[in-house]
Structures are given as C-alpha cells and as structure tokens.
Amino acid sequence: MNNIRNTETGEFGLSVGDMRSWFAQEGRVAMIADEFEGVLEHFESYSATVQPEHDATTHKAVQIAPKKVGGVLTQKWQIVALNGDELAQIDAQRVADEKAAADAARITITKRQALLALFDLRGIKDSDIDAQIDQVPDETQRYRARVDWQGAASIESDSPTVQMLAASLDLSASNLQALFDYAKTL
Template identity: 45%
Template sequence: MYIDTTTQEWGLTQAEIMQRHPMTVFPEPFAPLEQYAKVVDQPQPACNAETHKLIEAKPKLINGEWQQQWRKVALTESELEQRVAEQAAAEQAAKDAARITVTKRQVLLALFLRKGIKADQIDAVINAIPDETQRYMARVDWDGAAAIESDSQTVGMLSQALGLTEAEMPDLFDFAQAL
C-alpha cells in the first residue's frame, strides 16, 4: 500500500499509481514517483472481537517512514446482533453436524449389545415419568419415531434415566449406525 504524500490519499496500489501516470515508465522492480511513499504494514493490536473491531486508519509518518495505523471501534448494536446470530448459527451447524440419526431397530440393538438394555427397560423408564404430559410426549416421541436422533430431548432423558453418560452416547450411536 502507498500514500500520496501531497494529497494524503492512502491505500493506493501499484496499479493505481501507474494508472494515474500513464506516460511514465516505471522501473522493474516497481519504484513509485517521489510524491508516493510505501506504507509499512504494522501488526493489528489485540482486540476483543466480541465487542470491538479494528479499522485501518490514516498512516502516520514516524521516524521518516509511513506506518500503517489501526483504530479500535466498538461494534454497533446491529453488528453485535449479527455476531450473536452468527454464533448461534455456528453452534447449530456444529450440533447438526454431530447429530447421528439411526433407526429405532439400530438403537435398540446397540443398547442391548453394548449395555444389555432391553426395550422393556426403556418402556419402564417412560412409564415412570411422573408428569402425565411429559410421559405422553416421551411415549409418542419414542413409539412414533422411525428414526432416532442422538441429540433429541427424549434420547437425552432416556439415556440419563438408564445410567448412560453423555460421553458414551456418540460411541453408542456410531455403533448403532454400523448395525
């Protein structure tokens, strides 16, 4: 990047300088005319990307060389909302990518082969849910499902009630997927 030292216009490229002076023959390697100076890149300062952003500012002449400058600016309300939305989308994408979907047959076989858990034990857990609405919803979710998703609320509740840890679930679903 270059700066025009007479007009203080900065951010100029080699091509832009050459376009401004079409009748000038520039040497190889490129050397700008006297009115232009190379701006020396400077590292970006630390910045909390959750609340601020860096904006390139006008270069400063320091010890005889033009140096790139940065300005830290607080994010606007809409930028903050955009960041939150992007984070939520990224988290959802990660959850979606980690989700494993198997048939009920596969999960029942995996539970039995890996943990010795049978279908009647799952039914007993569902029947033991004290709240009638939650019990009915779990029953419909379990009985009515052709496919079982590893991150479903019902799977989470059943796994906890059956003594399965959160760490065991990915391996169990990977195994079920292979059946």
Template identity: 35%
Template sequence: MSQADIMQRHPSTIFPEPFVPLEQYQQVLDQPQPGFDGATHKAVEVEPLETEDGYLQQWEVVPLSAEELAQLEAERLAAEQAARDAARITISRTQGLVYIYRNLRVTEAEVEALIAGMEDEDAKYEAGLYFRAATWDSDNPHVLMFGAGIGLDTPTKLEDAFSAALTL
C-alpha cells in the same frame, strides 16, 4: 490506497517494478494493527502519520457497533449449531432397539415402562413420541432422557452406543 487500487484507477499507466506510486500518491508504510479484543472492538485505519522517513499507517481501536455485535453473536450461534449438527449421530429405531437389547439386555417394553412411569405428562407424551419415532438423534433431549434411564447416563456412553448402533 493499496497498490492494486492505484493501478486500477490508472489502467493505462505502466508502473515500474518494484512498484512506485504516481506523484499524487505517497507510499504509506504498513504498521501492525494494535492488539484488541475482537469480540468487542475493531481496529480502524486512520490518517497516516507523516515522519521524516515517510508516512506511517495508523490505527485506532474502536468499540464494535450494535449491528456488528449482533452479527458476531449470530455467527457464534451458527457455529455452535453447526458443531452440534456435525456431532449428531442419527440411527434408526431398529438399530437402537437391537443395540440396547444386545448390549444392555433392555427390551422395548422396559423402555416403554420407564417412559410410562414419568410424572410430567407433557414430558411423558413427548418422550413416547420420540421413542416410537423412525429415527433417534443422539442430541435429542428425550432420547438422552430415556438413554439415561437404561444406563447410557454419560455423553460418552451415549455417543459410543449410537456409534456402535450405526454398524448394526
């Protein structure tokens, strides 16, 4: 138990400074947790070790349960999604079209022709929908595809283009 736990259990007791536990409690000297891989294990406090100098806190490293592993994975996926959401740049279709014309000299009709030339009918249909959408997201796979087709073929080029288009 911590000092706070003991004090909470005995609210009408006045404890001296520095803190000294009541007789029924023994002070346990803190010991650092052992090293472990937090992705697969955790440190669990076990029964203190009695020594000539008093009690020493003890730890045992145990594998994480299936539920804990699932929770860690869910947290990892949520963090990855949050990072993608934070990095996403959204521009209006008009900003995108003005940018690609001014900077790449590519017209709306040329992008439509690029999409029309796609062989996969499903991908062609979806790319057309996203091209005609009111907004474009920098991480949308269809936007990435038609961006690559007009010369925005690296993540850096695409991000720079979206950042610049935001100012239009």
C-alpha cells in the same frame, strides 16, 4: 503490495491495480511500476504494521491516517467498539457455527439399530424404555417423549428424548456415544 493510500480520498490498502483504476476513472493514462514508491501526486506508500490485539467479539481495528515514525510513513490503527449490526452479525455467526458443530456431531440411526444396540451392549429392552417414559412426572412431557420414541423411524443422538432417556437409564455421554457408534455397525 497493498500499502498505498489515496491522499485525496483517504482510502487505505490500495494496490497498483487500484491506482490504475483511479487514473482510468480520472480519464488519465498512467504506467505505474509494480515497485511503487509513493511519488505520484494523489498516492503515498506507507509501512504496514500489525493490527493491535483486541477482543474481536466486541471491538475492531480501524486504520487511521498514517503517521511519520522515524521519518517513515507508518500505518496506524484505532480500536473501536463494534456497532449493534456488527455485534448481531457476530452473534448470528456464533449461533450458525454452534448449529453446524451440533449437526456434524449428530449421529442418526434407525430405531431398529437403537433397540439392538441397547440390548446388545446394556441389556436394555424396548419395555425398559417404555417404563422409563412412564415415570416422567409431567403429563405433557411424558406424552411428547412417548410420541417421540414410539413414532420415530430414526433416532438422533442429540434429541431431547434420547438425552432424557440416557439420563434415566444412567447412561453417561461416553456410554451413549458407544451405543450410537455400535448401532451404526448394525
């Protein structure tokens, strides 16, 4: 049970082990029963409550001093806005989670598998892909797409070049998924 508060330091959520450590630091020896009832001088037990609902992306619940409710010392909370560091940490975690999800969803196949799948399932040949790349209006994008496609030993399902080619070849997301799934079997 972690419903003990040090009245001297204001620290919440202490366990019986925490109390023993405090007494050891004070140079005292204390035998404390596991069913602590808040009778020691610097500690008090309190009734735990559920944190109030809040938007965890912008706020947090912080324990404040417990209050007596109906004669029982009861845990209390205050909702406070996250600071800049906390917001940055949440944003960094979101970005990491999105990257992990994208990495997990990515399918990588060999160029040989890609070409065979395109031909087997859609009748699309390497020359058809070259023709689509030739139609890219921006010279820089066209060159980068050509180098990316022609120079690739492997093809990733989420690469910008694959996404551009899928759109120009009228391949839906489900068509592209089916192509990659089939290519993995080759």
